[in-house]
Amino acid sequence: MTHGSNSAWRVGVLVASLGLLAGCDDAANDQQAEDETGTSGADSGELADLLESVESGESTLSISGAVTSTGEYTTADDPRYGGVSNDVFRPARGGGSSRSGSNADGPYAISIYTDATHEDDPDNVVRAWVTLVLPQGAEAGNRYQVAGFSDADDDQVQAHVRGDGMAWTFSRQVSGSVYLGEHSDRVGAAWQLEAADGRGEDASRVASEGAVKDLPLTLQSEVEYELTVNGETESRLARVTSRGSMLNIGHGVYLYLPSGATAGSYPVQAGRDDDSVRAQFTRHDVDEVDGELTLAANGERFDAEFSIDASGEDDVHLAGNLRWFALEDE
Known part of the structure; x- marks a missing residue:
């Protein structure tokens, strides 16, 4: 055949x-x-x-x-x-x-x-x-x-x-x-x-x-980053799973991009509104989230660079790159 x-x-x-x-x-x-x-x-x-x-x-x-x-x-x-x-x-x-x-x-x-x-x-x-x-x-x-x-x-x-x-x-x-x-x-x-x-x-x-x-070759959506929690750092290179504008990058970290997001820089925070990225850390105890995510078009898909700090009972720093991911309407 x-x-x-x-x-x-x-x-x-x-x-x-x-x-x-x-x-x-x-x-x-x-x-x-x-x-x-x-x-x-x-x-x-x-x-x-x-x-x-x-x-x-x-x-x-x-x-x-x-x-x-x-x-x-x-x-x-x-x-x-x-x-x-x-x-x-x-x-x-x-x-x-x-x-x-x-x-x-x-x-x-x-x-x-x-x-x-x-x-x-x-x-x-x-x-x-x-x-x-x-x-x-x-x-x-x-x-x-x-x-x-x-x-x-x-x-x-x-x-x-x-x-x-x-x-x-x-x-x-x-x-x-x-x-x-x-x-x-x-x-x-x-x-x-x-x-x-x-x-x-x-x-x-x-x-x-x-x-x-x-x-x-068919590319995959993937992420590469360093996650530092209370002074302990771990590196990760993995596939990204997504649903709508939500990206699961592993380690219990979820990024929710604004609906209809296009190329540009977005503030990162714990809550979500129309002009910011929401970061959720399900494995860590944090109250405050601050950072920036810069989105760049890559054909019909996107790449992104991000740096995020979160604090509470845990001190967290997350920095890395997303590559070749799609954003779908929810």
Whole structure:
């Protein structure tokens, strides 16, 4: 099943370097190095050919075994999905054993979608996908070994195969490899992997093969700041969650921006009015809040810089930056 990407913008990304073993002179030493590190700078043969067969901006994904891909979408007619599935390349989102990434430095994740049926319910077509979480500092031109999310070493790709609504999950006994042809503000990759839905020999299994070319990076809303409470300082880099004009930046800190806010500077205070930002510290005992937040447009989204002091039984200082977040009407 081949389909085009819906993303239409590009962004610059800083990609950290990952140290790799030097290439060896003979084939046996090349294989030994790949077995030890999960990477190889040598030609990746079949996977490179698979990537070459995909057109720019498109992907291909097949699943076989206990689950069979149908090669067609049903999502356009099914309100459960909220629209047609969209392949995505983005910072890894964390949670459980998954890695967590940032816009600039990764690590990054690739999710590619199709439709599929399980052998236990062959008439139920569900949205299915493969997720590949790349190692920190992954580099184009290398091949990486694949393992399950809870089993992967730092230099391996985390992977699983899933069906929508947790219809089924194949995240155990994962093996295979990923060839990374491009890795910057766009990604190109090809993979072959196997996975099971349990640890035992009797577990159901699937095989997946696919590729994606020139899929642009989708940025996440994120925040980076230092929080000092009663003289103790902690740094944080994390995704931002939001609802309307409320931004949850973690540590029990919530920022409520004025309705219809545009680029400019806003005072920060404990209460809220039409011309100020309200700061709420749910984990700390404060009465007075004072500070400033400066909002800057970034395309259709915003960046912001803030510095806030709060006092009461706790003395709090918060300073940092918000990046690539959206403000929605409440």
